[in-house]
Amino acid sequence: MSKRRGRLVAFFSRNQHDVGYFWPLVLAVLVHAVVVMFSVTNFDSEDAAPESASIVHATLVSTETYTDQAQQVNDNQAASSMPSQPPEETPPPQEAPAPPSRSLEEAVIEQAAELAAQQETQALEQARAEAEAQAQRRAEETEQQALEAAAREAERAEQRAQEQRRREEEQARQAQEAEEQRRREEEQARQAQEAEAQRRREEEQARQAQEAEEQRRREEEQARQAQEAEAQRRREEEQARQAQEAAEAAMQRQLEGQREAAANARQAQQAANSFSAIVRRAVEQAWLIPGGASDTMSATIQVRLGPSGEVLATTVAASSGDSAFDRSAIQAVEHAAPFTELRELSAEQQRNLRQFDLRFTPGDVR
Amino acid sequence: MQINPMVRALTVAFSIAVIAGCSSTGGTQGGDSTGSQTSRTGSGVESRGAGSGGQYGTTTGSGARTSQQADSRIPEVRTIYFDFDRDTIKSEYESVVMAHARYLRANPNAAVVLQGHTDERGTREYNLALGERRANAVQRFLNIQGVSNGQMSVVSFGEERPEARGQGEEAYARNRRVVFNY
C-alpha cells in the first residue's frame, strides 16, 4: 500500500514539472501584450484621475489656510486691543480646536464694543493727522511722480524676466510629467508581473488543493469502505446479539419464574426463621442442662408438631451418647411446647414447619 | 551471713564424718540412704551446725556446773517447737536437745521415743511424714552428739495428737513439735 502511494506521488510531481514551464510563459507574453495595449489606448483616461485628485487636495488645503487666517486675524485683534490683560487670560493661538466657553464669548463681544469705541476715537485723530499731512503730501507729489515712472520701467523689465522664468518652469514640468508617465507604466508592468505570479501561486495552490482533495477523497473512499465493512460486521453482530438476547430473554423469563419461586421460598424462610426464633427462645428457657454435661456434647432431636403447635412426637435423630443429656433435650422441647405461633403461619408454611430438628449444644450456660 | 552457712555445713560434714566413723549403728542404713539423707537434710542440719559451731562451746562452758547435777535426771523441758513446714531445730531449743543428749549419754540404759507432730494444716498422711521428718532431725542431732541410736526410737503422730485445739498460728505453733518421751 505505502509503496504504491509513493509511486503515485512521484507521478504527480513529474506532471507538475511539465505544467510549470509552459503556462507561465504564455501568461507572461499575454501580460506584456496587454501592458503595451493599455499604455497606448488608455493614456488620457489614466491621467485624468490622478489630476482631479490632486486638485481636490489643493482646494482642501487652501480652504484650511483661509479659515486659519481669519481666526488668526481675530486673535490678533483681540491680542492687540487688550494689551493690559494678564498673559494667562489670553487664549493660546494653537488652542483653536477647543470650543470657547460661553462666558468667554460674552467677554469677546464686550471687548469688541470697547474696540469699536476706541476705533472711532482713533479715526478722528487719524483725520486730524491726515489734514496736517495734506500739505506735506502735496509737496512731495511731484517727486513721487518722477519716482513712479522709473518704477514702472523697472516693473516691465521685471515682468519680462518673470515670463521667461515661467516658460522654463513649464518645460521642466512637462519633462517631469513624462518621467511620471514612464514610472506609472513601469509600475503597471510590475503589477501585472506580480498579478501573474500571484495567479500562478494561486493556480499552484489550487492544483495542490485539488490533489489534496483527491487524496482526501481516496482516503475517504477507503474509510467509507472500511466503515461499510465495519457496519456490515456490526449488523451481523447485532443480529447475533439480538439472537442471543432473545435467547437470554427467554432464559430470563424462565429465571423470573424461578426467582419468584425463590422469593416465595425466601418469604417462607423468613417465616421459618421467626418461628424458629420463637421455638429456640422457648426451648432454651426450658432446657435444664444436666450436671456433668460437657460442652462437647450435642444431641439432635427431631420434633413433629400437631396443627396447634403441640408436640406429637420427639425422636433422637443424633444422640449425644449420654441418655440423660438426650432426655434433657426432649424434656426441654416438651416443656416449651405447645408452640401456638405455628397457627399464625400460612397453611403451606405450617406444613413446612410441622417437622424440624433441634440441635442441643451447651455452649452458653445461664 | 554468706560465710556462715558454709562454715556450718563444713562443721556438720566433719562431725558427721567423725560420728559415722565412730558409730557402728550408722551402717544399718543403706549407703544410698545415708548419702541422700545428708544431702536432703542439709538445710535441717545446717542450723544445728551453727549451734554446735557457735553455741556449743559456751553452752558446755557456762552450763557445766548445772549439767553435772542434771545428768542424772531427765531434763524438765521435753518439747521443742518448729517453724511451719520446717524440720530445722531452732537455736533457742538447741540447749534443750543438748541437755537430753547429755542425759542419754550419761544414762546408756535410758531410752527415749521421739514423737513428731505437725499442725493440722494439710493432709493427714503427708503430715504424718512431716512429723517423722522432725523427729528424725532430732534423732540425728542426738546421734551426732554421741547418743546411741539404740536408745532412741521415732514415732510420728502427724496432726493426730494436737497439744492445742483450735485454729490460728498460736495453736498451730504449739502443735508443730517433737516430744521427748521417756
Added chain:
Amino acid sequence: MQTLRYLRLGVLLLLISSFFLVSHAASANLTIEITRGSDRALPIAVVPFADNQGLPEDVAQIIHNNLERSGYFAPLERGAMFERPNKSEDVQFGTWRSLDVRYLVVGDIETSEAGYRINAELMDISGQRRMLSESINSREGGLRGAAHRLSDQIFEAITDIRGAFSTRIAYVTAQGVGDNMQFGLYVADADGRNSQEVLSSDNPILSPSWSPDGRKLAYVSFETEQSAIYVQEVSSGQRVQLTSFDGINSAPAWSPDGRRLAMSLSKDGQPEIYLMNVANRSLERLTNSSSIDTEPEWAPDGRSLLFTSDRSGGPQIYRYTLGNGQTQRLTYTGNYNARGRFSPDGDDIFLIHRSNRGYQVARQDLDNDRLVVLSESTRDESPSVAPNGTMVIFATQQGGNGVLSAVSADGRSSFRLPAAQGDIREPAWSPFLN
C-alpha cells in the same frame, strides 16, 4: 466466542439450579440450634406417701432429701403442693406443670405382719408419662434402706447415672486434746444417718479405706503406740494387723481387684510406696526417692497409682505406672497438691489444693490438666469420691470442729452431713454395696 457464551449460560443455569437444590434441602430440614440452657437443678416433687402416719420413717422425705443433696434436683417443698396424689392415675399434669415441676414421685406404703410394701411411681410431667413403677418389700427398721434404694432408682431413671444413696461412708471421730483423746471409727449411711462405731481407741485412727467389695475396711491405728495397718471386716468387727514396720505404716489403699494394698512405709528411711499382697503379705517397693512418698491411690483400671511426693520441694501428685515403673508428675498448679483420688472413669482426679484462700478440694482434668477448685471451705482434707462420681465427700472445719461436707463433682452444689459428736474427719465413701 459462541462456545464461550453457551458456557456462560450453562454455568448460570448450573448455579441457579444448585441454589434451588440447596434452598430446597434447607427448608426440608430446618435445624434450630439450642446453645443456651440453665444449669439449675431439676424441679421435682416427692408427694408424701399415703399411710405414712405412724411409721418410723418418712420415706418420701428421705427420698426428697437424697435427691436434694445430690445437687441434681431441686425438690418442691411440701407446703407448695396443693394436690397430693398417691397414684399415677390421680396426677393432674397441668397442676404440676404450672408449678414448673418436671418430675413427680407418688407412692404409698402397705403395712403387713412381715413388714412394709412400698409402691412408688415416677412421672414425667413434661412428657406426661410414667417413667417408673416400683414396689419394694422391707422389714421393720429397713424403711430407710428402702427409701435409699428408691432414691437410687429415681435418680438413675432421670439422670442415667447409678444412684449412690444406698452406699455408706466410714469416718473417724476424735474427742479431747493431747494424750487424753478418744478416737472412733464409724460406718454410716451415705446421708450420715444410721451410724455404727466399728472401732474405738485412745490412740489415733486414720486413713480408713473400703475394700472393693465393701465388706472390709483397712485403716491405720496407733493403738500399739506405733502406726500400724489393720484390716477389719465391717459386719463382724473381726480384724487383723497387717503391718507393724519401723517408722510410718500409713495410707492403705485397696487395689480394684481387692488382692493388694498399696501403702506408705518409712521402714527403709523415707516414706515410700509399697504394694502388699493381702494373702501372703509379700511386699513390693514401688518408689525409691529421698523424699516423702505417700497417699497412694489406685487407678480404676488397676494399672497405675497416684501418690503424693515432695521430691520437687512441696507436695505434688505423681502417677506411677505399674509394669514400666515410670513416674510422671501430674500437678503443677500451685505449690501444694496432695491426696489425689480418681474419679470412677479415671478421667479426673480430686485432690487437696492449697490456694491463696487455704486448703480446698479441687478437681483436675487429666486430659487438659486444668485444675478447678470445688469447695468453698478453706481447711479441707481427705477427699473421697462417691462410687458414681457425682459427689466428693471431704472433711473440713466448722466452728472449731471437724465436719463432713460434700460437693458435687462439678462444684455446682454442696451439702454438709449431719454432725455427729465431736470432731469428724477422714471420710471414706464406700463402693456400691448391692
